[in-house]
Structures are given as structure tokens and as C-alpha cells.
Amino acid sequence: MSFLANLFTRRQQSSSAVARDRLQILLAHERSAGEEGESDLLKQLHKEIMEVIARHVAVDQDKVQIKLDRGSGCSMLEIDVEVPQELSNKRAS
């Protein structure tokens, strides 16, 4: 079976190539964001999205999760809002 494992591992990038790619993506963001620019943007997005949601439903701040995944081409901002059970049922009916 080891030859099969070899087939797969050979496709893997070398660790130095991984390091280079990670750095390039990270630094591209850090250079454009400057000092805390990006975290400010996130804070603002979080605040405004919460305001919009709060107009319609009462959601716990803790039930909102914001994640960011920086890629080389684009970044993904993921906002996960947990809507209370009874409310989502009411709207559906």
C-alpha cells in the first residue's frame, strides 16, 4: 500500500511552497489594510448587520457568528445568525 501513499504524498506541495503562499496572501491583506483597517471594517459590518436584523427579530448577540477567510483572489466573510425556533415557525406558517 505504501506505493499508493507515495502517489498521494507526491502531489502535495512542499512545506516551503505552503509557507510562501500563506505569507503572500497574508501580507497582501496586511499591507492593504494598514493598521487595524480590516478589523474596523469587520466591527462596522457586524454592527450594521446586527442593527438590520434587530429591526425584525430579537436575536442574542452571542448567536451571531462572524468568520473571515482570506484567500488570494477574494476573501469570504461568513455571517451566521441563529434565528429563534418559535419565530422561524411563525413566519413559515
Next chain:
Amino acid sequence: MAADAVFGVFMAKVLVVTSGKGGVGKTTSTAALGAALAQSGQNVVVVDFDVGLRNLDLVMGAERRVVFDLINVVQGDARLSQALIRDKRCETLSILPASQTRDKDALTSEGVARVMEELREKFDWVICDSPAGIERGAQLAMYHADAAVIVTNPEVSSVRDSDRIIGLLDSKTEKAERGEKIEKHLLLTRYDPARAARKEMLSVEDVLEILSIPLVGIVPESEDVLKASNVGAPVTLSSPESLPARAYFEAARRLAGEKIDVSVPTEKRGFLDWLFGKKGAA
């Protein structure tokens, strides 16, 4: 040279050795580059800006000769000439130690500016050993610099911090504030050509591509560096034939303006060395 200084041909050059990250070899490189430049006959002073955690004196073997320090001079408690320690092995090399007991807040911008001006008059090269970090201490060390040596290890966290420091050099120095460009030189230290060839370590090309500043030298990972600090000598004084020393000598020549290609110094290994697994010529 002194003669040039009289005729105003040679302008003193202030160099900061910086990195952001700690433990990458700033102090070792300050000592080695300072000693290399001094051995070429230039008047060199190495200045320790790491207030509270001074170590340049120890690496240079001058720890028992410290009486006054940078803070004493900045605050006017001692004359510059009283605080300077002349190296016993190389008479054109001096050290200005940092204080071990005070903290960095004792350094005032005006005081540092005055001391730097005085050092410029006395020496051809003023080499400032920056503390780690990007705070006030590091910014004071870089503020008056004409040129910077950015010490970087081929490792992700070091490269990232170097990028940060490059950003500060371009915005928070006297030169940057005047709209001028500060000269920047990348010194890659603890480099292992064999691991880079096996793609287990960022290569010289990788680091250059990411940081995009000119390369001044590649110092290979070597036992000689620790041996030198053990005995309190810059590696360019204690074992000038060693690989790291050769790399530092070449880097010093490039800093002085010589155009020479950068290479990774390699060991000359004879057949017998190979047979018995010896690590090159001593």
C-alpha cells in the same frame, strides 16, 4: 576614513539593524557587521538601543567594562566619551552600551537626536542595534537611520514581522518624514541551503519575492555563531575564516557600496572530510 572626514568627503552613515521579531540575530549581526567594517579601517560605533535588556556588550565581550551607558549620555549625566568603550581587539571599533536597569521611557527623542548627532561627528559608521518589537524603543532606534539592515530568518513569523518593520521604516523615520527613501537591505540569517534545496525551508528567492527589498547577505546557520558569542567576540573577529564571518564580511563590503554578487558561502570539503563525515575545514 578619518582623512576623508576632514575633507568632508565621507559622510557618517547611520545604520539600524532591525527585524521586528526577536531572536533572529540582530545583536549578532550588529556585532559582526560592526567588526567587519572596523577591520577595513573605518571608525565604527555600535549602539545598543535595547534598554533594559542590553546584550550587545556581552556579545562583544565588553560586559565588564561598562561604566556609563546610552541613557546616562542622553540625560546628560555622562559625556559621550566617558560612555564609549573601545574594543580591545580592534581599535577602530567602539561600543555604546544600553542601560540594564532603566526602562526605554528614559530615552527622550531630543536626547537621542543630540547623541546621534555627536556620534555622526566622531565616527564613519553608527550602527544601532534595535530592540525587538515595533514599539517606541524600536522606532527610536530607526528614527535617525540613513539605511536599515532587516535581519530575517527563512521562517514565516520572521518574514511577516520584517514586512511590518519595512512599513515602519517607510513611514516612521526622519528620512521618511522628509519624503526621502531610507535605504533597505535584507540580511537573511540562519539559512540552511540543504533544507531550502529539499524545499523544507523558504528559499532566498521566496523571501526576496515576498519582501522585495535588495539582498545584502546570506548568513548560513552555523555553530561558529554560538561559539563566538560564548567567548564574547563578533564572529568576524573570532573566526574570520568561518562561513558566517565570510558572509558578514561580504555584507559589510556591500553596505560600503561595493557591487559584489551575493552567494551562499559554502564549505570546501575534501574527500577525507567527506569520508569521515567532518563538517568542513575549521
